[in-house]
Amino acid sequence: MSEKKIPYKIYLSEEEMPKQWYNMRADMKNKPAPLLNPGTLKPMTFDDLTPVFCDELVHQELDDTTAYFDIPQEILNFYKMYRPAPLVRAYCLEEKLQTPAKIYYKFEGNNTSGSHKLNSAIAQAYYAKKQGLTGVTTETGAGQWGTALSMACSYLGLDCKVYMVKVSYEQKPFRREVMRTYGASVTPSPSMQTQVGRKILAEHPGTTGSLGCAISEAVEVATSTPGYRYVLGSVLNQVLLHQSIIGLETKAALDKYGVKPDIIIGCAGGGSNLGGLISPFMGQVLRGEANYRFIAVEPASCPSFTRGKFAYDFCDTGMVCPLAKMYTLGSGFIPSANHAGGLRYHGMSSILSQLYHDGLMEAVAVEQTSVFQAAEMFARVEGILPAPESSHAIRVAIDEALKCKQTGEEKTIVFGLTGTGYFDMVAYEKFHDGKMTDYIPTDADLQVGFDGIPKFPGNEF
């Protein structure tokens, strides 16, 4: 089909929206390793997990053979409120870069949560509601996930308790207010509401909290409150399953115009966006039907893929969660000086970790100031103010497009623009004022985290 005919924005119609999620694991020869019970070191069973997660989500978590899951009609209806998300042809960015590359981005920020997180939030809230539960608990760092879950719970009439990393709670009062608008209770973590919170506050009275700590609190409240379960916005297999809607829509939009990408790029924190974006494309690769380059982009300050260990590790600081096999910096690693709160996690999705380990995906780490340079350029030419997390992908998309400029190759680059930066203006202000710094952990810094990774037979790294 003629290049000229591709519009600035490709919107699928409601009828063209995917009706099923795709489960990459079904096509993986090397399946991601199972979650382990930290006490017995045996794989977590359905019965082990149901006190924490609602039943249907545990089924999805453990199922590595079913390729497609029907999306329930109620979730499809909710999706129609803010989806399909546009696939945008970045004509203006291409012109600015004077590159022969063709750049597309899947924009997931046009909803009030401001990110792709809503795709899984509504699914998790729906299954909790369907099971007759009263409410859910979760943690949030930068706030996108907490906002998304608040919106989903408000829509379905579920209680929602959010434990928000204390430093974010204080620095991002507006995020907190959005969650309150949707009726959620928002508690700064660590709090005095939980045993684990009280313990951490006793040991570290001045702590500003961490994602790992907030997870521990949310899990404790979920498992000790009748009618509640815990939900998580990234890392888990079920989350990547729900987020496959991103990739499925992207592929449908590209197929409609006969476009085949060469490179697919996404930012990687816990892996929810990247895993969702690449799903159907990786499925083709796994089935031997096509080839693509996949690039995970992570912050140099929190380099799980590029400098982490592939090992079983705790998902949370309080060590109440199961062990996951993943690229990890150790649950005790504390990334600092990085404004992309959503990428500040020590671990990584087990699925993506396995794919990376098997050489099916690349990873690069980028520094913060170069990320904000890319963000500002993008905002000016494409008209969207990107979230710092998303801007990691923009950085590498621009770098790849500039390589094409040098070589003259007309590659097609697709990246995930996960969200907007309206609540990140403190970071932008630092950047404008020249006060933003880069931070790259030394090997010694990393060793502190590695030392906390549990040692047991079969977990050598």
Next chain:
Amino acid sequence: MSEKKIPYKIYLSEEEMPKQWYNMRADMKNKPAPLLNPGTLKPMTFDDLTPVFCDELVHQELDDTTAYFDIPQEILNFYKMYRPAPLVRAYCLEEKLQTPAKIYYKFEGNNTSGSHKLNSAIAQAYYAKKQGLTGVTTETGAGQWGTALSMACSYLGLDCKVYMVKVSYEQKPFRREVMRTYGASVTPSPSMQTQVGRKILAEHPGTTGSLGCAISEAVEVATSTPGYRYVLGSVLNQVLLHQSIIGLETKAALDKYGVKPDIIIGCAGGGSNLGGLISPFMGQVLRGEANYRFIAVEPASCPSFTRGKFAYDFCDTGMVCPLAKMYTLGSGFIPSANHAGGLRYHGMSSILSQLYHDGLMEAVAVEQTSVFQAAEMFARVEGILPAPESSHAIRVAIDEALKCKQTGEEKTIVFGLTGTGYFDMVAYEKFHDGKMTDYIPTDADLQVGFDGIPKFPGNEF
């Protein structure tokens, strides 16, 4: 066409996007009164206006006979970056209200400026650039217009100087940072940069500024700096012309599904959104082709239509601008305790004023707390966090839908959802904390403003 087939969101294709703006004045029997030179009290001519506004925009301002203006290709290209805006069927709101009414809203907030202001900003910046100018100046209150203009100027490579009402500058640092991201210079007003600013500061050292004062500063800088012109985001005829894209798209989307609205509702500050939304529909009424109810919604704290005078008045506090015939509270009126900064203007578009005067449009004033109640309900069921300004329209749309519930009438209601409230969380916080108050000016309060309206023969009120 069957009701069932209407999707949640109607998106026009790029080909279906309007290629011309519509000028309501061409179809008005009673034309809006011309701008007057405050010195001579004679109508402003092309030559009077070109020191302030760029030439093409003056032509548009003065032309009340040409019905359609071609939208230049460059502006169409920019529009394609964030338009067409969706026309949303508010199925979830209808269900929540249990109303037989059919509710639609035109959502203009899915761009980084967060509002419809971008539609005119790009047009005004384009004509300035085309004339070979170096830059433009403007004022901004709540910040939407300043952000929109910054984006447009950044795209075209024009300088942009924004005078931001001091209280907003201090209370909304994030808005300021968005403008800086787009390369604009942002100065708190009143400033020491201008004669009018220095005079106001000398007389009122502690003043937190006003929109009328910021306009005076911006105009002074534009007219005293070579290569600069002033641009304005509302009130003017040219702005309503550009904003007609809102109504034209809305009508095209409704026509596509064979839907004819009964009631069309918009919030009214200076009139940019309301005037744009109703344009093609009012055109039909003016030509005797159809009938609709049009409702302007204004804050009870700044009730230009419902309690103002229809008279010639100054557009700005410094009285450097021409006189406009409009519904006005007097340029000395200071509205307080109203968070909808975009509706805090003493005057109103001359076009809309004439239509209201001729009985072609209704107006209602609503109180702030009831507006935020509507905003929160809307956010929870429709998933979009609305701007306080836009929420005025939501309030009245809900009220009209509830009337339908009582009468059983299946009316079709269309309202303009002008923008998002991400930068208005301080107001939402006050509302959540029960600290929001309503303010209705007394007749004595209003008299202070009325006393400042100039008296001259023919300006009786």
